[in-house]
Amino acid sequence: MKHLGTVFMQNDSPILQNSTPFKMLIACFLSCVVGVVLMAATSNFLLMGVFIGILLCIVVAARLFSAGKISIETACLAPMLLLCFAYTPLSWFAYNGLLGCTPYLSILFIAVIVLTYYSKIQLFMLSLYTALLLGLTVHWFVTWPGEKDTNQIVNILVAYVLTASVIVFLVEGIKRKNREINRRMTDLSMRDDLTGLLNRRSIQQVLDRMERIFIKEGSEYGIVMMDIDHFKSINDLYGHNWGDSALKSLAACILKSIRSLDYAFRFGGDEFLLILPDVDRETLWQICARIEEASRGMHGFDFPVAMSTGCALRSESSDSAAVLELADSRMYAAKESQSK
Numbered sequence: 001m002k003h004l005g006t007v008f009m010q011n012d013s014p015i016l017q018n019s020t021p022f023k024m025l026i027a028c029f030l031s032c033v034v035g036v037v038l039m040a041a042t043s044n045f046l047l048m049g050v051f052i053g054i055l056l057c058i059v060v061a062a063r064l065f066s067a068g069k070i071s072i073e074t075a076c077l078a079p080m081l082l083l084c085f086a087y088t089p090l091s092w093f094a095y096n097g098l099l100g101c102t103p104y105l106s107i108l109f110i111a112v113i114v115l116t117y118y119s120k121i122q123l124f125m126l127s128l129y130t131a132l133l134l135g136l137t138v139h140w141f142v143t144w145p146g147e148k149d150t151n152q153i154v155n156i157l158v159a160y161v162l163t164a165s166v167i168v169f170l171v172e173g174i175k176r177k178n179r180e181i182n183r184r185m186t187d188l189s190m191r192d193d194l195t196g197l198l199n200r201r202s203i204q205q206v207l208d209r210m211e212r213i214f215i216k217e218g219s220e221y222g223i224v225m226m227d228i229d230h231f232k233s234i235n236d237l238y239g240h241n242w243g244d245s246a247l248k249s250l251a252a253c254i255l256k257s258i259r260s261l262d263y264a265f266r267f268g269g270d271e272f273l274l275i276l277p278d279v280d281r282e283t284l285w286q287i288c289a290r291i292e293e294a295s296r297g298m299h300g301f302d303f304p305v306a307m308s309t310g311c312a313l314r315s316e317s318s319d320s321a322a323v324l325e326l327a328d329s330r331m332y333a334a335k336e337s338q339s340k
Contacts (some may be wrong), residue, residue: 024112025076028083029058047094050087054079077121084109084129089136097140098153103160106133110164114171126168192266194244195251199266206263206275211320213277222284223327224274226291226309229335231270234303243270246298246305253294258287284311308335 032051039048061075088109092102106129113125137157190202198206210221228234228246235243247270254264254272267273276287288309298305310331317323 022072022076025058025061025072025079028076028079028112029055032058032079044094047087047090050082050090053086054082057082080109080112080125084113084125085132088129088132092136092140097144098137098156102136103133103156107160107163107167111167111171114168195248195266197251197254197264197266197272200268203265203267203273203275207320207324210275210277210314214314219278220280221314222274222276222279223312223314223323224276224284224288224309225267225271225311225324225327225331226274226288226307227268227271227331227335229306229308234305238303242301242303246301249298249301250295250305250307253298254291257290257294262287279313281313284313308332310334 032054035051036048036055039045039051057079058075061070061078064070065072065075088102088106091105092100095101110126110129113122113129190198192199213219214221228250231243231246234246247266250272251264251266254274258264258274258276261277263275263277265273265275274287276284279287288311292307292309295305295307308331310327310329310333312323312327312330314320314323317326
């Protein structure tokens, strides 16, 4: 156990160590240790062998994860497959089928699958596991030699179905809420506090997505770099509050002028960046013209707010970094031409 914990703690950090898959894997390890002891005490060596196999699987998965060859989710999935599809049928036949402990253990396994959240794999596992349990139940009804207590069987089945359904319903509800909270937190962390635009942290993520689409489908995208001319003078002469107000007003002009599919970022102090998917040269210039026109209509300032803009299409450059540099150089060229 100490070795297992050490292996995982060598990888990333508190986030990993507090993740659900990590906790489930540790819980699975402890449960299997207890299972080995109990099965040895009751002389059920077949099930003891299953638990030993799961322990070995956990150790191997931990080493592979430590070496960076598999994810934590995959490391957790492997022993779970053994529990569901090896331990369940063996314990079913060893402990009196429907009237034994396996139905209640399988509810626990369902909860673990749902909690660990494997996305599509989770749904596939739940479907297969449900089919296995249904097959075992039908087989038990067909082959059970003793007298059937109908009331007891009905109560077990109802409790089985209701408990499993409630587990899935509650856990899925909690997960949906957590995903929404995480989405909001991510959204807040990716936005600039002053302007409400996306911040520099999120640029590479969007650029990578645009680049993949460009390479795969040839869909053009454009980059626009812009900043406020003489912004330092505005701060020096009128104060930072007026400078911040100009930035917010310009951000509002940008949002009003771009399309719903476009991305607007605050790139630096007085610099803004636009990533415009699915554009041609004409559309690119039209959007820039709309922003410049909207900025000229900004009111309430005792000073002019002028911008310099540089545009570039992805097809003009060799990669996403190059198109950023091209748009940036064109913006500075425009700034220099205005200062002459």
